[in-house]
Every structure is written in C-alpha cells, then in structure tokens.
Amino acid sequence: MDVKFLWGNSNYQFVFSESVGNSGGILCVWEANVFHKDFVSVSDNFIALYGTWIPTKSKVLMIVIYAPQSPALKRVLWDYISSLISRWNGETVIMGDFNEVRSVDERLGSTFNHSSARVFNNFISSSGLVEVKMEGYSFTWSLSSGKKMSKLDRFLVSEGILLLFPSITAICLDRHLSDHRPIILNEIRTDYGPVPFRTYHSWFLIAGFDTMVENAWNSFSHSDSNSLIRFKKKLQDLKKIIRTWIKDKKSHHNGVLNTIKEDLIRIDKNLDSGVCSDETLSNRRDLMHRLHVLKQLEVNDFAQKAKIKWAVEGDENTKFFHGIINKRRSQLSIRGVFVDGDWRTDPEEVKEVFKEHFATRFKQPVHDRLKLNISFPNRLSNGQVEDLDRCVSRDEIRAAVWDCGENKSPGPDGYTFEFFRRYWNFIGPDFAKSHKDSFAGGIHYHFAPYHLYFFLCAFKKDNKPK
Numbered sequence: 001m002d003v004k005f006l007w008g009n010s011n012y013q014f015v016f017s018e019s020v021g022n023s024g025g026i027l028c029v030w031e032a033n034v035f036h037k038d039f040v041s042v043s044d045n046f047i048a049l050y051g052t053w054i055p056t057k058s059k060v061l062m063i064v065i066y067a068p069q070s071p072a073l074k075r076v077l078w079d080y081i082s083s084l085i086s087r088w089n090g091e092t093v094i095m096g097d098f099n100e101v102r103s104v105d106e107r108l109g110s111t112f113n114h115s116s117a118r119v120f121n122n123f124i125s126s127s128g129l130v131e132v133k134m135e136g137y138s139f140t141w142s143l144s145s146g147k148k149m150s151k152l153d154r155f156l157v158s159e160g161i162l163l164l165f166p167s168i169t170a171i172c173l174d175r176h177l178s179d180h181r182p183i184i185l186n187e188i189r190t191d192y193g194p195v196p197f198r199t200y201h202s203w204f205l206i207a208g209f210d211t212m213v214e215n216a217w218n219s220f221s222h223s224d225s226n227s228l229i230r231f232k233k234k235l236q237d238l239k240k241i242i243r244t245w246i247k248d249k250k251s252h253h254n255g256v257l258n259t260i261k262e263d264l265i266r267i268d269k270n271l272d273s274g275v276c277s278d279e280t281l282s283n284r285r286d287l288m289h290r291l292h293v294l295k296q297l298e299v300n301d302f303a304q305k306a307k308i309k310w311a312v313e314g315d316e317n318t319k320f321f322h323g324i325i326n327k328r329r330s331q332l333s334i335r336g337v338f339v340d341g342d343w344r345t346d347p348e349e350v351k352e353v354f355k356e357h358f359a360t361r362f363k364q365p366v367h368d369r370l371k372l373n374i375s376f377p378n379r380l381s382n383g384q385v386e387d388l389d390r391c392v393s394r395d396e397i398r399a400a401v402w403d404c405g406e407n408k409s410p411g412p413d414g415y416t417f418e419f420f421r422r423y424w425n426f427i428g429p430d431f432a433k434s435h436k437d438s439f440a441g442g443i444h445y446h447f448a449p450y451h452l453y454f455f456l457c458a459f460k461k462d463n464k465p466k
Contacts, residue, residue, distance in 0.1 A: 003029055015049070017042050017066075026064050026096070035060075041084075045077055046096075048084055056164055059090030067099040071116045074100060078123035085127045091164065094129065094156040095185065097141075102131075106151035108139065129156040130327060132185060135335045136172035136343050140181045155185045162326040163319065169335045171343070188335055192347050197239045197414035200304055202297040204422065206249055213423055216241045231430050235413055253294065260291050 003014050011032050019025040026047050030037075034054055041048040049062040063081060067074050085092050100120045104112045124131070132155040139149035155170050162168065167189045175181040203209050220237055222230040267284050270276075295318075302321030306328070336345035337353050344350065380388075404417050420427060 003027070013037060015040050015042065015047060017044065017047050020044050023066065023068075026066050028062070028064050035062075045073075046081065050088070053164075058164055059088075060161075061085070061088045061090060061092045063092070063094040063096075065094060065096035065098055067097060069099055071113070071119075074116065075119055078119065082123060082127050085129075085158075091160040092127075092129065092156075092158040093161060093185075095154075095183075097153050097180065099152055101150055101152065106139075108150070109148040110150065124156060128158055130159060130162070131156055132168060132170040133331050133333075134170040134172055134183065136338075137181055138172075140172055140183060141179055144179065153180060153183050155183070159323050159327060162330055163323055166326040166329060167333075168330055169333070171335070173343075188345065190333070190335060190345070190347055192351065197243070199414060199416045199419050200301050201416075201418060202300045202304075203242075203246060204418070205297065209245075210422075212245055213238070213242070214426055217423070217426055227430070234430065235415070239414070253297075257291070257294055260287050260294075263287055264291070 003012070004010060007014075007029050012029055013032050014027065014029040015037075016028065017026040028047050028049060030049075035049075035051055036054055037049055037051040039050050041050075045068055046063055046065045049064075051060065051062070052058065053060045061084070063084070065077075065081075067077055081094070098120070100116060101107050101112070102117055102121055102124075134151075134154065139151050140153040141151075142149040157168070165187045167187045168185065169188050170183055170185050173182045173184060216238055217234065220234045222233050224230045224233070264284065264287050267280060267287070270280065271284075299318055299321070302318055302325065306321045306324035334350065336343050337350050338344070339349065339353060344353070
C-alpha cells in the first residue's frame with residue numbers, strides 16, 4: 001500500500017533491497033505496460049533489473065546503486081557491475097547514489113580523493129558508459145549547513161541509449177528535508193526554432209547544384225546603395241533557395257532509394273525461386289551500385305555532422321555516426337536555465353534570458369575604463385614591435401586560407417571554405433565591391449563573413465588564383 005500511494009495507480013511492479021544498519025534501502029518501481037521484467041538480481045548495494053523497454057522493444061539492464069562509503073568496497077562493486085554489463089547483450093542504464101565524484105569540481109568544502117576518482121572514471125570508460133549531462137543544480141548532496149557539497153548522484157548510460165532516446169536529459173531538482181536533491185531522467189524535445197544553415201559537401205555531388213547556385217546568385221537584384229549590404233542580402237537569399245532545392249532533392253532521393261530497395265527485393269525473390277538470367281544478375285549489380293552511391297552520400301553527411309573522417313574510421317556504419325551525433329547533441333544541448341532561482345525550460349524564456357545576458361555583456365560601458373599610468377619593467381624589444389606592426393603578406397594569407405580544411409567555416413553564415421573556393425568566380429567580384437564600400441560608407445565590417453576577406457586577399461585583382 002505504501003508503494004501504491006507513492007506511485008499513484010495500480011499498474012505497477014516493484015522490487016526492493018532492505019536497509020543495512022544506518023544505510024537506507026533501495027526501492028525500484030516501474031509501470032507494467034512500459035517495462036517488462038525478465039529477472040532481477042538484488043544485493044545490499046544495488047538492484048539489477050533485466051527486461052524489455054516495451055515502446056521500442058529494446059533489451060535494457062536497469063541498475064540502481066547505493067554505493068558504500070569504503071573505497072575498497074566501492075572498487076569491488078565497480079568490478080562486479082562491470083562484469084554484469086559485459087555479460088549483458090543490450091543497453092544499460094545505471095542510476096543512484098554512487099558516493100563518489102569524478103573530478104575536483106564536484107566537491108566543495110571536503111577533501112578530493114584522486115585515487116578513488118580515477119578508479120571510478122576507469123570503471124565508467126571501461127564499461128562503455130557515458131554520463132548524461134545534468135541540468136539545474138551542480139551538487140546533489142550537501143550538509144544542512146551548506147558548508148560541504150558534492151555531486152554523488154548521477155545517471156550513466158550505454159551509448160545505445162542515446163540512439164534510442166536522442167533528447168534524453170537529467171535534471172537536478174529542489175530539495176527540502178533530505179540532504180540529497182532528487183534527480184530525474186527524462187526525454188525532452190525542445191524546439192528553439194529553425195536549425196542553423198550548414199553546407200554539406202555531398203551537395204556539390206548532386207547534379208544541377210552548381211548551375212542552381214550560379215543562376216540564383218546572378219538573379220538577385222538589390223537596390224541598396226552599399227555593396228556590402230547587397231552582398232550580405234545575396235548570401236541570405238541564397239540560403240533560402242538552397243534549402244528549398246535540397247529539400248526537394250532529398251525527397252526525390254528517398255523515393256529513388258525506396259524504388260531500388262523494392263526492385264532488389266523482387267529480384268532476390270526471383271533468384272530464390274530459381275528464376276535466374278544474365279540480364280537479371282546484371283540488373284541487380286547496377287541496382288546495388290546505385291544503392292551504394294546514394295548511401296555513401298548519407299554516410300558523408302553523417303561523418304561531417306560528427307566531425308569524423310570516414311576514411312580514418314574505415315566504416316560505413318551509419319549507426320556509429322548517429323551515436324556520435326546524438327552523444328554530442330545530448331551533451332551540448334541546453335534544456336533550461338535558472339531565472340531568479342527557478343528552473344525554466346520554455347524555449348521562448350530561455351532564448352530571452354540568453355539574449356539579455358549577452359546584451360548586458362556587450363553593451364557600452366557606462367563608466368570610464370580602467371587606465372594604467374605606470375611604467376612596465378618588461379617591454380617588447382624594437383624587433384618584436386616591428387614584427388607585430390608589419391603588414392601581412394599575400395603569401396601568408398594565401399597559405400592560411402589553403403591550409404584550412406574543407407570543413408572549416410569560421411564565420412556564422414554556415415558556408416564552408418569549400419563553398420567559396422568552388423564558386424569564387426562569380427561570388428568574388430561582388431565581395432570585392434562590398435569590401436571597398438565597407439570602409440567608404442562607414443559600414444561596420446562584421447556584416448561580411450570574415451573568411452571571405454582572406455579569400456579576397458588570396459586572389460589577384462582579376463579574381464583568378466595566384
């Protein structure tokens with residue numbers, strides 16, 4: 001009846017480990033139509049639930065931990081948990097009070113044990129686990145006086161969990177009487193609006209892309225008097241056209257993929273029934289080749305998103321790249337922000353808080369800046385001063401530009417170096433005019449992506465590469 005009161009309905013199952021001395025026990029409760037238990041292992045310091053996550057039909061091992069205080073006993077526990085994970089053919093979620101921190105930043109007011117933290121980190125990495133980024137408060141345990149605080153509670157998951165739940169996040173909530181803050185693991189899909197524009201190298205391989213970019217660029221006509229403003233608007237308008245064009249091509253691409261797969265299934269059924277001819281085998285080889293080419297474009301996009309070179313990995317497994325992308329997305333995404341001590345997750349509120357923060361940081365100072373009126377004992381030599389003041393040569397700029405990889409995009413516009421190298425013949429003259437007007441008209445230079453400035457300096461006046 002106590003568990004039913006806690007859970008709120010009768011559609012549940014539970015298992016528990018009794019308390020030992022002053023150490024509290026462990027209670028695991030789950031919804032019967034969400035998780036199906038196959039079997040369970042109960043110990044003084046953990047409960048291991050083996051079962052199936054019903055919505056995705058995935059095998060998941062849930063381990064709830066209440067680790068001991070002794071470093072020696074914790075090492076034994078880590079080794080045993082590692083053995084459970086190694087023998088399990090499925091995904092893993094570990095949660096609870098680990099009574100251990102991973103770095104010195106996770107302790108405040110108490111001694112940090114380097115040896116125990118190193119053993120704990122080795123357990124996490126060797127078991128193939130990653131920690132779910134925790135939002136909200138930094139520490140999960142503290143004394144009532146607040147003089148000592150630590151991050152003892154956390155969620156550790158296998159990388160496959162990030163594939164099943166890409167938007168997974170952990171939140172540390174408010175505490176009242178307890179010395180531990182409750183933590184919750186859930187999946188939050190936050191929509192902050194359209195995703196930023198990014199150029200992918202696979203687009204250059206699509207038939208008609210080059211012609212589309214050139215025709216679109218030459219079709220723009222803006223009446224602004226300053227060339228820099230016109231150039232900026234051209235880049236913005238080009239993004240819209242590329243987005244629409246790529247969306248249509250991807251739709252066609254998916255249709256072709258499905259058609260090829262259906263044709264392959266039909267041919268394989270005929271081959272399985274004994275219907276075989278040279279024409280059928282030749283047709284199958286052609287379909288396999290087309291399927292490989294189309295799949296390779298997808299793999300290249302995944303590799304670029306994950307910032308990992310496919311040639312280095314030597315693997316066409318898109319699941320691997322999906323895992324890298326989802327892992328980074330989970331670790332870097334912003335789920336919420338504190339506003340006057342309250343945790344807010346509404347996208348509009350979060351964006352407004354960030355806008356106000358950076359507006360405050362970059363606004364004009366209301367007071368005079370600090371001035372130092374002293375003589376410094378260590379000064380630069382005349383040779384060092386001349387080296388800093390000298391003009392940068394075209395050869396140095398050209399070398400810097402061509403040393404940049406094709407994935408580099410130092411500007412916020414989303415266009416890569418490879419894009420401007422490819423289409424500089426008709427983009428370059430417009431930027432040359434905008435560069436001239438940016439100073440003549442007193443316009444702020446930050447409108448233009450500054451990697452274009454390097455390109456301008458790397459080319460002759462006739463816009464041909466040196």
